[in-house]
Amino acid sequence: MVGMxxxxxxxxxxxxxxxxxxxxxxxxxxxxxxxxxxxxxxxGVGEAREQAMYAASRRARLSSLFPGQRLIVPAGPAKQRxxxxxxxxxxxxxxAHLTGWGSDTVPGSVLVLEPTDDGHDAVLFFREAAGxxxxxxxxxxxxxxxxxxxxxxxxxxxxxxxxxxxxPGELDAVLDAIDESTLVVREADARLTDRVDSARLxxxxxxxxxxxxxxxxxxxxxxxxELRLVKDEYEVDEMRRAVAATAQGFDDVVRDLPEIIEHxxxxxxxxxxxNRRARAEGNAVGYDTIAASGPHACILHWTRNDGPVLPGDxxxxxxxxxxxSYYTADITRTLPVSGTFTRVQRMVYEAVREAADAAFAIxxxxxxxxxxxxxxxxxxxxxxxxxxxxxVSAEESLKPDAGYHRRYMVHGTSHHLGIDVxxxxxxxxDLYLDGELQAGMVFTxxxxxxxxxxxxxxxxxxxxxxxxxxxxxxVTEDGAENLSAFIPRTATEVEEWIAGRxxxxxxxxxxxxx
Numbered sequence: 001m002v003g004m005x006x007x008x009x010x011x012x013x014x015x016x017x018x019x020x021x022x023x024x025x026x027x028x029x030x031x032x033x034x035x036x037x038x039x040x041x042x043x044g045v046g047e048a049r050e051q052a053m054y055a056a057s058r059r060a061r062l063s064s065l066f067p068g069q070r071l072i073v074p075a076g077p078a079k080q081r082x083x084x085x086x087x088x089x090x091x092x093x094x095x096a097h098l099t100g101w102g103s104d105t106v107p108g109s110v111l112v113l114e115p116t117d118d119g120h121d122a123v124l125f126f127r128e129a130a131g132x133x134x135x136x137x138x139x140x141x142x143x144x145x146x147x148x149x150x151x152x153x154x155x156x157x158x159x160x161x162x163x164x165x166x167x168p169g170e171l172d173a174v175l176d177a178i179d180e181s182t183l184v185v186r187e188a189d190a191r192l193t194d195r196v197d198s199a200r201l202x203x204x205x206x207x208x209x210x211x212x213x214x215x216x217x218x219x220x221x222x223x224x225x226e227l228r229l230v231k232d233e234y235e236v237d238e239m240r241r242a243v244a245a246t247a248q249g250f251d252d253v254v255r256d257l258p259e260i261i262e263h264x265x266x267x268x269x270x271x272x273x274x275n276r277r278a279r280a281e282g283n284a285v286g287y288d289t290i291a292a293s294g295p296h297a298c299i300l301h302w303t304r305n306d307g308p309v310l311p312g313d314x315x316x317x318x319x320x321x322x323x324x325s326y327y328t329a330d331i332t333r334t335l336p337v338s339g340t341f342t343r344v345q346r347m348v349y350e351a352v353r354e355a356a357d358a359a360f361a362i363x364x365x366x367x368x369x370x371x372x373x374x375x376x377x378x379x380x381x382x383x384x385x386x387x388x389x390x391x392v393s394a395e396e397s398l399k400p401d402a403g404y405h406r407r408y409m410v411h412g413t414s415h416h417l418g419i420d421v422x423x424x425x426x427x428x429x430d431l432y433l434d435g436e437l438q439a440g441m442v443f444t445x446x447x448x449x450x451x452x453x454x455x456x457x458x459x460x461x462x463x464x465x466x467x468x469x470x471x472x473x474x475v476t477e478d479g480a481e482n483l484s485a486f487i488p489r490t491a492t493e494v495e496e497w498i499a500g501r502x503x504x505x506x507x508x509x510x511x512x513x514x
Contacts, residue, residue, distance in 0.1 A: 044152070044156040054232050069115060089107050094188070130143055180205040226426075226428070242321055270315070346491050355413075377409075413447050444471065
């Protein structure tokens with residue numbers, strides 16, 4: 001990695017610059033030379049991106065919820081990883097959803113919805129690249145083009161996002177005008193939120209006994225989350241693309257299984273293979289890939305991925321490609337490493353698939369979201385009782401004060417999905433868990449069975465087996481569509497997939513093979 005450079009000015013503007021390592025030329029002759037002799041830049045953006053009109057519609061819906069109030073939605077700054085290196089940048093989801101900017105967001109940008117007589121004016125504040133007549137062009141490692149590459153101009157952004165674009169200096173006037181009407185998405189940018197809170201304390205508004213009253217901000221966070229419960233046409237198309245890219249990633253892993261098996265940390269190779277596809281087809285992975293082989297599959301959020309992948313075991317892979325728009329898939333498949341399920345593995349696998357199919361079968365507009373989980377749990381209770389693992393019947397276990405079967409599946413069956421892997425997480429319970437399904441909602445169905453390696457309530461042959469099957473579901477006007485159904489799901493299909501005998505896939509549900 002190239003060592004950072006700086007000048008006196010850059011050190012001031014880029015606080016993490018390291019003056020003790022500076023070797024950047026500082027002579028006047030160098031400055032004159034480096035500021036000249038550059039070709040003209042190509043013409044800027046010609047028209048707005050496809051997502052711009054959808055983002056405008058989302059802003060209009062938000063505007064109607066907060067008449068007369070100033071709304072501040074930051075993208076957030078880059079987050080420090082260590083010393084002068086940052087984590088890969090990702091803008092706050094509410095900012096991306098309301099602007100249409102995704103992986104190309106300029107860090108530190110801020111969207112402000114300024115109230116007007118008939119709604120709000122949307123203004124995007126961001127920092128352009130340092131000009132070539134500026135020392136920062138070559139000397140500031142945080143914004144200089146030599147270090148970070150070119151940034152779009154204000155005119156480019158205004159056209160691209162169909163928004164008014166201004167420089168960061170003009171944001172000061174907005175922040176100086178903070179009053180009772182101002183709300184902020186608090187979690188996006190801690191320093192900006194602190195400035196808003198300080199203005200509130202000094203001004204004596206939105207405070208309670210010298211403390212900031214965050215009720216209004218919490219309502220804003222809730223409402224920008226709830227805006228995403230029903231996806232628009234653009235979002236649904238992005239979800240289809242994310243699923244398709246994720247399917248390619250799973251194909252890559254299946255193809256690489258021989259090499260994966262040979263490596264002592266084969267789980268890392270699974271992760272690397274999938275992440276390569278994610279970077280090739282999108283922005284990144286939508287969350288840390290779970291590559292859990294053998295008993296690791298019983299650890300729900302196993303992301304260390306440092307174990308071997310051994311023939312005879314199952315490997316549970318939970319992964320999703322995040323596109324440049326930030327929309328992500330979230331899919332799980334459980335594969336027999338040797339290519340063939342054992343009798344017990346197949347029995348557990350098909351029980352989980354039956355639970356997933358039972359949940360999918362009831363999905364349609366008008367049912368409650370929690371009913372999807374209940375449908376899957378009925379099958380889990382039935383199977384574990386049938387196998388003799390429960391001290392009571394399935395019917396008794398399903399009662400609210402029992403739940404014995406939940407020992408083997410403690411997580412929920414579904415969560416909303418979209419620009420976040422756990423989308424709409426700040427929505428109200430009566431719109432989420434207790435809410436009615438509507439056409440355009442996208443969520444997962446992901447039942448599982450996990451028999452811990454030291455669980456004495458199950459026969460030894462079950463211990464250490466973990467299975468999860470997860471698909472991404474779109475609610476339609478008259479039912480539902482499994483967006484990821486074309487990725488092999490039945491035990492037989494999975495075995496054929498690994499063997500390299502590609503079955504003929506269709507959009508219809510796979511037939512029961514047993």
